[in-house]
Amino acid sequence: MWIFKLPIDFIKKIRFSWGANRLGPDMICTHWMLHFPSAMKWICVRKFRSFAEGADFRAGSYAFYTENITLGARVVIRPGTVLGADPVATITIEDDVLIGMNTHVYANDHRFHNPDKPISEQGYTAADVKICKGSWIGANVTILAGVTVGENAVVAAGAVVTKDVQSGCVAGGVPAKIIKKIS
Numbered sequence: 146m147w148i149f150k151l152p153i154d155f156i157k158k159i160r161f162s163w164g165a166n167r168l169g170p171d172m173i174c175t176h177w178m179l180h181f182p183s184a185m186k187w188i189c190v191r192k193f194r195s196f197a198e199g200a201d202f203r204a205g206s207y208a209f210y211t212e213n214i215t216l217g218a219r220v221v222i223r224p225g226t227v228l229g230a231d232p233v234a235t236i237t238i239e240d241d242v243l244i245g246m247n248t249h250v251y252a253n254d255h256r257f258h259n260p261d262k263p264i265s266e267q268g269y270t271a272a273d274v275k276i277c278k279g280s281w282i283g284a285n286v287t288i289l290a291g292v293t294v295g296e297n298a299v300v301a302a303g304a305v306v307t308k309d310v311q312s313g314c315v316a317g318g319v320p321a322k323i324i325k326k327i328s
Contacts, residue, residue: 222244239275298313
């Protein structure tokens with residue numbers, strides 16, 4: 146009789162991925178679940194702070210500090226997207242938000258106030274990020290710590306959002322600026 150024995154490192158990875166406060170392709174035991182709707186919902190309801198009805202977290206996406214991430218109803222997190230919350234800062238994505246592929250949302254940032262010290266030794270700041278209901282975030286957008294994207298706002302593809310975007314506005318560019326009001 147043949148008996149298969151799993152390597153200790155593999156067993157450690159399995160245990161880590163079940164208990165970790167994150168989801169993503171590097172989490173071997175939970176990532177496969179994101180390919181199947183019922184399994185995806187099961188794991189996301191357990192990992193995220195809140196995972197509303199109709200929300201979808203697709204395989205190929207990453208989420209860090211899931212316990213500080215809220216996904217509203219009918220929000221789809223597409224492959225390549227990174228949601229980087231923090232132990233002290235949250236990411237809230239309200240209902241009916243459209244998010245393009247490869248969008249990055251970060252709730253923390255490095256400090257760089259002292260030119261005589263390496264940035265790696267200066268610590269970091271953290272602040273909540275909120276994307277309000279009905280907004281559309283284009284593909285390849287980066288949203289930084291402390292930003293609020295208002296209701297029914299649009300962030301153009303490729304933008305880097307460093308400041309709040311008002312409700313009912315279109316923002317784009319690097320750094321993102323208000324391009325027009327939606328009338």
